[in-house]
């Protein structure tokens with residue numbers, strides 16, 4: 001065969017191969033969601049845990065004010081999200097969603113302008129069914145394009161998309177429709193998938209949303225809080241910049257747990273690279289609540305740009321060691337006592353992923369103290385009931401460091 005004939009034949013074959021790549025292959029590789037958001041887990045506030053359906057525009061405005069005046073905003077808490085119950089029961093004559101006239105008389109554009117003027121972002125809640133969970137607002141199923149357009153026209157920056165009252169079809173069918181609609185709206189809108197873990201959204205959520213709930217709702221008590229973290233941990237390998245596992249919003253400051261337990265809550269969320277969405281009334285926070293929510297060293301773990309979610313690396317009865325890598329070869333280590341007695345908990349280097357000869361400097365993130373001795377091979381601390389110790393280990397001698 002002449003060379004020119006051979007090359008023509010070869011290029012026809014290559015063309016055929018590339019054009020017959022199945023839709024499935026393409027779908028697999030294509031990310032529906034190219035919004036560039038969520039490089040680190042989102043931070044902000046949401047109305048649901050603290051207010052339920054008792055919301056109005058004054059609360060949202062005052063919350064935006066309080067986020068700024070308390071210093072929370074400058075630490076990264078930027079999304080102010082209106083959860084369920086914000087709408088009229090009926091759509092308007094054009095089929096658009098309508099804000100509840102009594103609770104939001106100024107409308108969403110005005111509210112978005114106000115929130116934006118504070119340097120913050122506005123989030124809203126919708127549902128991949130016929131009605132939201134409260135049944136006070138219509139769902140978006142079948143109206144995704146129009147609703148996404150409406151949200152974009154209001155200046156919305158974050159959409160929490162719930163799963164109540166749907167038609168029984170799979171979330172893997174219903175959620176991507178909203179993803180496409182948000183992309184078509186032309187406005188970058190953080191897409192928070194909230195379908196309570198049905199069909200393991202961690203395994204498909206990355207191409208569809210920026211975060212996905214891994215369980216049903218948190219409540220303001222110890223058992224419910226730690227069990228959300230447990231279910232979330234199971235999917236640790238799926239979290240990464242652009243798409244995060246979501247164990248649900250924070251209950252810190254709502255009164256159902258004591259200070260130590262809320263410190264555990266904040267620590268578990270941070271080491272899990274979870275969205276840090278405050279759920280209390282930030283207009284009336286106690287000193288303890290503010291202290292927990294504003295711990296910059298803990299927030300920095302959540303926002304570390306390596307973006308790797310920690311795992312439980314050892315557990316025995318009521319005690320657990322959680323660990324995960326951070327940037328610059330550092331390691332976040334959490335010693336957690338879930339039981340009723342003080343215990344000594346040991347983190348072994350073998351478990352947390354450093355060689356036994358590495359010596360580390362330990363920084364206590366709640367005491368804000370660097371421990372005076374260096375540690376090699378293992379680290380032990382006494383941990384009281386329902387408390388944790390949270391550290392960053394930094395290799396003292398970078399030359400001897402080898403990550404296993």
Ligand code: GLA
Pocket residue numbers: 048083084125132133134162194216217
């Ligand atoms: C579901 C969600 C909650 C909250 C409520 C509102 O339960 O999981 O986070 O949005 O609906 O009705």
